[in-house]
Amino acid sequence: MTKPAAATRSLVVEREMPHPPEKIWRALTEGPLIEEWLMKNDFQPVVGHRFNFRATPMPHWNGVTDCQVLVVEPNERLSYSWNASGEEAAGGLKTVVTWTLTPTKGGVLVRMEQSGFRPEDEANYQGANYGWQRFVGGLERVAAALD
């Protein structure tokens, strides 16, 4: 954790959304709304608050993400840690997720940066690779069933 971030990688996803920042902020910070698009959670928009995201457990992944709120700047910036939990925590994923809302002509540019992926996260790799593959696959099935 005290190692410099030199060898880490970030993942950025951004998209312009035709909605006011206040509305997007609600979707990012109100627990029941977060659950609708991300995962079950006990999030509170309070710096220092510790919370979890919970997905259905699967082999090699307990489904739990340990988080702590790092930055709350209403309608502009939200940041929380996103770490492996339980047995996987020691050698597991230690990342930070930062949301930035930038007003544009047509709405808001929503930017998500997940930083801190280390090549040496090998224990996590197995869990993440397998877990997310299953996870994304599961989501596709759910989404297909909705249409």
Next chain:
Amino acid sequence: MQTVPDQLFKTLADPTRRAIFERLVRDGEQTVRALTDRAGVSQPAVSKHLGVLKLAGLVRDRPEGRSVHYSAEPQGLAPLIDWMSLYGAFWRDRFDRLEALLNRMDQ
């Protein structure tokens, strides 16, 4: 199935090995001797690192006379990129769901 990415991540976790790989990517094919001159470790150590890199699919060797030339195989990094793109797929999917939610929400 898991041995390939496993090997890759272990291989890149070592800073000396990572430096050797990065040099081969940057400067092209080189002999063990040339690599040793700048690696700051002994020739047997460099050879050992190269052996591990080769096993992980990150370098290729080409014997020529009495020396062996090594070059990088950057496509060996594919599992790492796959790993990153899985997270990318995860978040893009979540962005879709976020947008769908925003469309449903009242102000």
